[in-house]
Amino acid sequence: MHEIKIAEDLSAIVLETAKRESLSKVTRVNIIFGQLVQIVPEIFEYAFRETVRDTIANDADVFIEIVPVKMKCIKCGNDFLVKENRFKCNVCFSTDLDIISGKELFIKSIEGE
Amino acid sequence: MEIKIMKNILDRNQNKADEVRKLLELKKVLMVNVISSPGAGKTTLLERTCEELGEKFRLGIVEGDITTDRDAQRLKKYNIPIVVINTEGGCHLDSHSISKVLGYFDLDKLDVLFVENVGNLICPSQFDLGETFKLALVSTTEGDDKPDKYPMLFREAKAVLLNKIDLVPYTNFNYNNFRSDLKKINANIPLFEVSCTRGDGLKEWFDWITEKINNFQ
Numbered sequence A: 001m002h003e004i005k006i007a008e009d010l011s012a013i014v015l016e017t018a019k020r021e022s023l024s025k026v027t028r029v030n031i032i033f034g035q036l037v038q039i040v041p042e043i044f045e046y047a048f049r050e051t052v053r054d055t056i057a058n059d060a061d062v063f064i065e066i067v068p069v070k071m072k073c074i075k076c077g078n079d080f081l082v083k084e085n086r087f088k089c090n091v092c093f094s095t096d097l098d099i100i101s102g103k104e105l106f107i108k109s110i111e112g113e
Numbered sequence B: 001m002e003i004k005i006m007k008n009i010l011d012r013n014q015n016k017a018d019e020v021r022k023l024l025e026l027k028k029v030l031m032v033n034v035i036s037s038p039g040a041g042k043t044t045l046l047e048r049t050c051e052e053l054g055e056k057f058r059l060g061i062v063e064g065d066i067t068t069d070r071d072a073q074r075l076k077k078y079n080i081p082i083v084v085i086n087t088e089g090g091c092h093l094d095s096h097s098i099s100k101v102l103g104y105f106d107l108d109k110l111d112v113l114f115v116e117n118v119g120n121l122i123c124p125s126q127f128d129l130g131e132t133f134k135l136a137l138v139s140t141t142e143g144d145d146k147p148d149k150y151p152m153l154f155r156e157a158k159a160v161l162l163n164k165i166d167l168v169p170y171t172n173f174n175y176n177n178f179r180s181d182l183k184k185i186n187a188n189i190p191l192f193e194v195s196c197t198r199g200d201g202l203k204e205w206f207d208w209i210t211e212k213i214n215n216f217q
């Protein structure tokens, strides 16, 4: 249900940006979610619709890109996709890792006129 | 026309969390964000922890509760400062509500602040409160598949408590599955297998958290 709060914060950013750029209409919102954040796109989209009802973003399409969980091995530098929750380098088997992607809750851009 | 934004949607929450973290570091108050499903035993863990550490350290508690103050009532007897945040249906605490309630505590007279988050394994993991670290609590009656289902929390947490081990004989909970799934997700995370009602395993938890509090001073 965290979809609701995230949708509220998103709509605030969308409307602020649209205002600053003097848009009269927002036609599309482009979002990136990491797989780890477990957002359900349908619920998110529904929640977003509710928060922008009767605003200039009322009819905006929501485009959600889900990015996979990707890590970098600190020991050997190998980049790899995490499959089945295995957070372990597939080259040297180290578990000392930095995250490259998978935790995003990003707004990429908006489109409008 | 496309307008690039490229920023974290939860920027506002993140900025406030960074502020809280800085303040608590300055005041040397360790903040633990306790996350679990409803009924896993967060309040019971805090009861045991107050009993054990209440004399040694200056504790404070923030109770995230959807509508009531029942958990705070249970903890009142320990005579430590407690503040309740009612989320009015909200499924998690956020850094703005934490920042507000910090004003009710005398941070100069506090060593550790436990935050009982709202019962839920997904939402609270996304909202940084400015905590020193997150603690994941799961109970055996929920099944052994929680790490695999909610990897984010088990990646982010600094330690895991597996509670209600006294009930394992009555469930199909499989220790090996649980331990190996957890290890797969977070190889070096400390795991405490406890019963907060019977007392099993709590000494290891007390020792660990004592060391964390001492190191933060």
Ligand SMILES: Nc1nc2c(ncn2[C@@H]2O[C@H](COP(=O)(O)OP(=O)(O)O)[C@@H](O)[C@H]2O)c(=O)[nH]1
Pocket: B036, B037, B038, B039, B040, B041, B042, B043, B044, B045, B071, B119, B163, B164, B165, B166, B167, B194, B195, B196, B197, B198
């Ligand atoms: N059998 C057993 N029951 C427990 C244990 N820890 C907590 N409980 C019970 O589980 C219920 C929910 O605990 P509570 O601390 O309120 O969970 P919370 O919702 O996470 O704060 C209560 O009835 C507790 O007495 C335990 O280790 N073993």
Ligand SMILES: [Mg+2]
Pocket: B042, B043, B044, B071, B116
């Ligand atoms: Mg509770």
Ligand SMILES: [Zn+2]
Pocket: A073, A074, A075, A076, A077, A078, A089, A090, A091, A092, A093, A094
């Ligand atoms: Zn490697």
